[in-house]
Each structure stands twice: as C-alpha cells, then as structure tokens.
Amino acid sequence: MERRMKLLLTALTRTHRSAVCSAQRQGPTSSARGPTSSARCLTSSARCLSSSARCLSSSARCLSSSARCLSSSARGPTSSARGPTSSARCPSSSARCPSSSARCPSSSARCLSSSARCLSSSARCPSSSARGDLSPLREDALIVGSSPELLQRLGSQVEVRTSFITEEEEGAFLRELEPGLKKKRYEFDHWDDAIHGYRETERLSWGAACEEVLNRVRSVAFPEGSQLLGPVHVLDLDQSGYIKPHIDSIKFCGSTIAGLSLLSDSIMRLVKEDAAGDRLDLLLPRRSLYILRDQARYHFTHEILKDEESVFNGQKVPRLRRISVICRNLPDQRAQD
Structure with a gap:
C-alpha cells in the first residue's frame, strides 16, 4: 500500500507539471480576464495537490507505523509482555490507517481531475482571444x-x-x-x-x-x-x-x-x-x-x-x-x- 501511495503521488506531481507546461506553451492571452483567472486556477490546483501530497505522506507514515507495530507484536512474548493493551491498540490503529489511506487516493483523483479541467480552461483563453471575442470584463x-x-x-x-x-x-x-x-x-x-x-x-x-x-x-x-x-x-x-x-x-x-x-x-x-x-x-x-x-x-x-x-x-x-x-x-x- 505504501508503495502504491508513493507511485500515485509521483504521478500526480508529474501530471500537474505537464499540464502547467502545456498551458504556458499556449502563450500569453490577450483576454484581460485570462491571466488572472489562470493564475487563480493554477494556485488552487497547487494547493489541492499539496493537500493530496500531505494526505498521502501521512498515510504512508501511518502504514509504516502499523507495520512496525504488527512486526513488534509478532516478535513474541517478550514484546507482548509490556502489556496486552499496547498490542490491542496496534490492530485497531492499523485498521484505521487503510480506511484513511483509501480516502486519500480518491480525494487526490478528484483533485487531479479538477486541476486538469482548470488548466484546460486556462489554455483555451488564447484561442478565444485570437477569434477577437474577449470575455466580458468589469x-x-x-x-x-x-x-x-x-x-x-x-x-x-x-x-x-x-x-x-x-x-x-x-x-x-x-x-x-x-x-x-x-x-x-x-x-x-x-x-x-x-x-x-x-x-x-x-x-x-x-x-x-x-x-x-x-x-x-x-x-x-x-x-x-x-x-x-x-x-x-x-x-x-x-x-x-x-x-x-x-x-x-x-x-x-x-x-x-x-x-x-x-x-x-x-x-x-x-x-x-x-x-x-x-x-x-x-x-x-x-x-x-x-x-x-x-x-x-x-x-x-x-x-x-x-x-x-x-x-x-x-x-x-x-x-x-x-x-x-x-x-x-x-x-x-x-x-x-
């Protein structure tokens, strides 16, 4: 699971960078609203991906901690002698981790989808302006x-x-x-x-x-x-x-x-x-x-x-x-x- 988390995080980061580069290659928009809207959109996407990264990182730490806990429990009576309460907490904590982790990829996927739509919309600004049809402004x-x-x-x-x-x-x-x-x-x-x-x-x-x-x-x-x-x-x-x-x-x-x-x-x-x-x-x-x-x-x-x-x-x-x-x-x- 930890490996899958890291792979998903890497994919999200690469996709975001690729989308940003694609939008930049379109060139500056002549629409007055284009740059401001695109900047807000990219900022929002960055925050979303950053949040996803934190979520995945937290999940990875949680899974790592659970693995150590279960490994310690499996080492035998010596470790268990410290008390059944500690051992009992391990399975419970481990059970919560996968549940929490499962939510992260789902949230990250939604974030990536939203970011892609946003960047796609930003990239359309120059073509709209090239038609000589600016979006309405104040x-x-x-x-x-x-x-x-x-x-x-x-x-x-x-x-x-x-x-x-x-x-x-x-x-x-x-x-x-x-x-x-x-x-x-x-x-x-x-x-x-x-x-x-x-x-x-x-x-x-x-x-x-x-x-x-x-x-x-x-x-x-x-x-x-x-x-x-x-x-x-x-x-x-x-x-x-x-x-x-x-x-x-x-x-x-x-x-x-x-x-x-x-x-x-x-x-x-x-x-x-x-x-x-x-x-x-x-x-x-x-x-x-x-x-x-x-x-x-x-x-x-x-x-x-x-x-x-x-x-x-x-x-x-x-x-x-x-x-x-x-x-x-x-x-x-x-x-x-």
Missing part, C-alpha cells in the same frame, strides 16, 4: 489612463459597455450591411488623411431588429431631447486598416459620439490635444458600445490602433476586420462657442 477594467486624476476627471465622459448587443443582433447588422459593403473596395487614403484601409457608408433606414438596437443606443448615450444626426455612419476597417488621431468636426457633430463595435475587439486611444502626456486607452470588446462626451469628444483626439500596435495594459489584443456603427447628435451652440 466596465472600469476597460479604461486605463496616464494618471488617476485624468481617469477621475473624464470618468463620466467616457464609457465602454460590454455585450451591449447579442450575437443575433450583430448578425442582423451584418446581414443588412454586408451586401452594400461588398460592392465597395477598401480605400487606403482619405480626404482628410484620418483613415487607412476602410470602406464606409451612411444609412437612414434599418430593419426592425437593427432599429431596436439603435433606439437603445440613443436612449443610453444621448441627452434627453438631443437632436440626432439623421444618417448612421458605418465604417468598415480592413484587418490592416486603422483610424489616425483626429477630432470630429464640431460643424457637423455635437457633444456625443456613440459607436457599436462589430466583428473584432480593438483599442481606442484618446490623447489630449494640447498635452500629449494625457491619454486614455479604451478596450472595445466585440459587440460593445463606446460613448464619448463633452471634453473627451471636443478636446481629445481619438484613434483605433493598428493590429501591430494593439496592446492594452501590456497585453496584445488581436485586431481583425472591424465594423463600427456610429451615432452622433447635431452640433449645439455650446460646441460652436
């Missing part, structure tokens, strides 16, 4: 800034709402947009040099499913009673495309810009027009809604980073083809002033 984890003061100052003027639309609603937009977009070619220059590798269109009328989503965007993004720009702007970025730093013209757009992100995750960077050291990075997961208001809209340039520059808080975020559906309100007097 909203405040999607915005990082050059200083806490800047984050506090712009906190109410910059929003990212994850999973704002469903896969089915995204599909409804794509069914409406793809036929028209496919007739256009990607362009690699722009009249004001703000966009590279893009197709764009404007759309006034939508099907019922898309119109319901757009009404939801308008209700959460714009001030009550705000007059909205009639056509909705649709911008299709090729995987190699990007949007350069710019500020939307105050002659045509008001205080608020709201956009849906389809097909890919991306990073939007905001930089203060007269202080390049003041900046925010926004992680825009697929099917999310971003909102820029007031100072963030008027006094900060915004851009969508190239794929090769698409790094958020130290982690790579693959940029695939991306379609944004953008709503704006009309200019007001305050913006003109």
Whole structure:
C-alpha cells in the first residue's frame, strides 16, 4: 500500500507539471480576464495537490507505523509482555490507517481531475482571444489612463459597455450591411488623411431588429431631447486598416459620439490635444458600445490602433476586420462657442 501511495503521488506531481507546461506553451492571452483567472486556477490546483501530497505522506507514515507495530507484536512474548493493551491498540490503529489511506487516493483523483479541467480552461483563453471575442470584463477594467486624476476627471465622459448587443443582433447588422459593403473596395487614403484601409457608408433606414438596437443606443448615450444626426455612419476597417488621431468636426457633430463595435475587439486611444502626456486607452470588446462626451469628444483626439500596435495594459489584443456603427447628435451652440 505504501508503495502504491508513493507511485500515485509521483504521478500526480508529474501530471500537474505537464499540464502547467502545456498551458504556458499556449502563450500569453490577450483576454484581460485570462491571466488572472489562470493564475487563480493554477494556485488552487497547487494547493489541492499539496493537500493530496500531505494526505498521502501521512498515510504512508501511518502504514509504516502499523507495520512496525504488527512486526513488534509478532516478535513474541517478550514484546507482548509490556502489556496486552499496547498490542490491542496496534490492530485497531492499523485498521484505521487503510480506511484513511483509501480516502486519500480518491480525494487526490478528484483533485487531479479538477486541476486538469482548470488548466484546460486556462489554455483555451488564447484561442478565444485570437477569434477577437474577449470575455466580458468589469466596465472600469476597460479604461486605463496616464494618471488617476485624468481617469477621475473624464470618468463620466467616457464609457465602454460590454455585450451591449447579442450575437443575433450583430448578425442582423451584418446581414443588412454586408451586401452594400461588398460592392465597395477598401480605400487606403482619405480626404482628410484620418483613415487607412476602410470602406464606409451612411444609412437612414434599418430593419426592425437593427432599429431596436439603435433606439437603445440613443436612449443610453444621448441627452434627453438631443437632436440626432439623421444618417448612421458605418465604417468598415480592413484587418490592416486603422483610424489616425483626429477630432470630429464640431460643424457637423455635437457633444456625443456613440459607436457599436462589430466583428473584432480593438483599442481606442484618446490623447489630449494640447498635452500629449494625457491619454486614455479604451478596450472595445466585440459587440460593445463606446460613448464619448463633452471634453473627451471636443478636446481629445481619438484613434483605433493598428493590429501591430494593439496592446492594452501590456497585453496584445488581436485586431481583425472591424465594423463600427456610429451615432452622433447635431452640433449645439455650446460646441460652436
């Protein structure tokens, strides 16, 4: 039994090391939640295996002690002369040991199974991110800034709402947009040099499913009673495309810009027009809604980073083809002033 315990402990340790190495070979995940979740998972697995090791070690000591006890009893009358009570305790103790030991392999097996599932889940993180579909995060984890003061100052003027639309609603937009977009070619220059590798269109009328989503965007993004720009702007970025730093013209757009992100995750960077050291990075997961208001809209340039520059808080975020559906309100007097 002691030999079996040692063999099981060795197998558990080797399997754990192998699983950890396998997960590490997958490379760093671009999912913001991936590293933290994986670390917790591995820590939990290590604790579980450590507990199993202690259990097996304790069982081995128990069995060894029982063997010595029984061996001593078997040596004959001299040993037994020390008293029947001591000898009587030996069988009882020995009987408890196998029972306790039997529980250890069962517990260890459950632990190994749980650890394997956990490591397998962790290893899937990179492949999920490679599809451009990040797992949902807390909203405040999607915005990082050059200083806490800047984050506090712009906190109410910059929003990212994850999973704002469903896969089915995204599909409804794509069914409406793809036929028209496919007739256009990607362009690699722009009249004001703000966009590279893009197709764009404007759309006034939508099907019922898309119109319901757009009404939801308008209700959460714009001030009550705000007059909205009639056509909705649709911008299709090729995987190699990007949007350069710019500020939307105050002659045509008001205080608020709201956009849906389809097909890919991306990073939007905001930089203060007269202080390049003041900046925010926004992680825009697929099917999310971003909102820029007031100072963030008027006094900060915004851009969508190239794929090769698409790094958020130290982690790579693959940029695939991306379609944004953008709503704006009309200019007001305050913006003109």
